[in-house]
Amino acid sequence: MHGFAYKNGSLHCEDVDLSALVQEHGTPLYVYSAGTILDHYTRLDQALEGVEHEVAYAVKANSNLSVLRLLAEHGASFDIVSGGELFRVIKAGGDPAHCTFAGVGKTREEIEYALKQGIYSFNVESAEELRYLDKVAGELGMVAPAAVRVNPNVDAKTHKYISTGKSENKFGVDFEAISDLYARAAEELPNVKLRGLQMHIGSQLTSIKPFVEAVEKVTPLVKQLKADHGIEFWSIGGGIGIVYQDSLESGSVDWWDSKSEQDRPLTLAQYGDALLPKLKDLGLKILLEPGRAIVGNAGVLLTECLYEKKGSAKTFKIVDAGMNDLIRPALYEGHHEIVPVKEPGSERVKVDVVGPICESGDFFCQDRELPDFQPGEVIALMSAGAYGFVMASNYNSRPFPAEILVEGAEAKVVRKRQTLDDLIAGEA
């Protein structure tokens, strides 16, 4: 079994009982299913069968070394956004020659590091950055492989903080300016080799429409760039959304197929079916940069209920994880399904589940009907595999939680819980 399900009255990840795991490792605890990660990676890879392509996992979503190693061993490429992420990929056995480097603010140090490691492409986000890349590469006597990120000005219809493909967003170069930029680069920038075009319109897209709109809008441009400059790849970015509501089953291998179309707005197969016909005859290598779709439903954050506080207006369940461990609810009002690890009965209570941080925004849900659970019991915040641990902080001097990777009946600690000494390491 992949993913998460109740067995013998207790929530399991694959064949590992999460109650037993918590007894051994404590809470808060991130737990990932290797089976789900590989299943979703494979499904996405298969969705583009029929066109030359690479699935470049977006490392930012979950950059644990063991997660990266798992994906590298199964042939993934990687999309990185910092020198630190490249370092992680290399340490995990990934091949820099299959890495693309995104981001609007690459430093000289990062550019030099990536050039020396021989990455596949710098995905450049402005004319100024392209010029700087040319300068740095020239000074090192190297030629930098590059693609420009086009901002197609398409509405991704997602949360405004994670929409990236509109003109008012800081990302990419205006669609109308791309042809001219490639022409000028060909004449003026001898230390840059433009080998592709990149785009990424936003994250957590649950409809195929914006993807189709962006691909249709940009297709004439890539054709022209191929004809004029011989570009060889088109990265259409990541952004495929996952289900956050009723997501207990979503890490299971059968889940993707078991949902009706209304319940599951966008499957990986639908994504492939809609886009493949538009991409397959371009004569270009197609790159995908999925993050959340691969790891999101593969992870949970386990946390213990410390207190139940009945106020005059609300009942609060106070747990030992906070917004410092999982910030998505505080930052985007992101919804994470909450289920007790001990299989619950049918009784429901309306509660706020809150953390120990001194912020009113430190909540995991508000006024939500949940199966009842008591202090001392452990709950799982579902679909926390993407943008969970990677966005954690030490706010309120709370140490980072541990991370566990489960494969079948084996549970491996892939990041130790931070100690109090770790917390102050390097401070004077």
Ligand SMILES: Cc1ncc(COP(=O)(O)O)c(C=O)c1O
């Ligand atoms: C350039 C780029 N590629 C890929 C991703 C991965 O996005 P997602 O996790 O939504 O697939 C992001 C984040 O939104 C990104 O900025």
Ligand SMILES: N[C@@H](CCCC[NH3+])C(=O)O
């Ligand atoms: N951190 C965001 C996604 C950002 C995507 C990165 N470009 C989230 O949790 O939904």
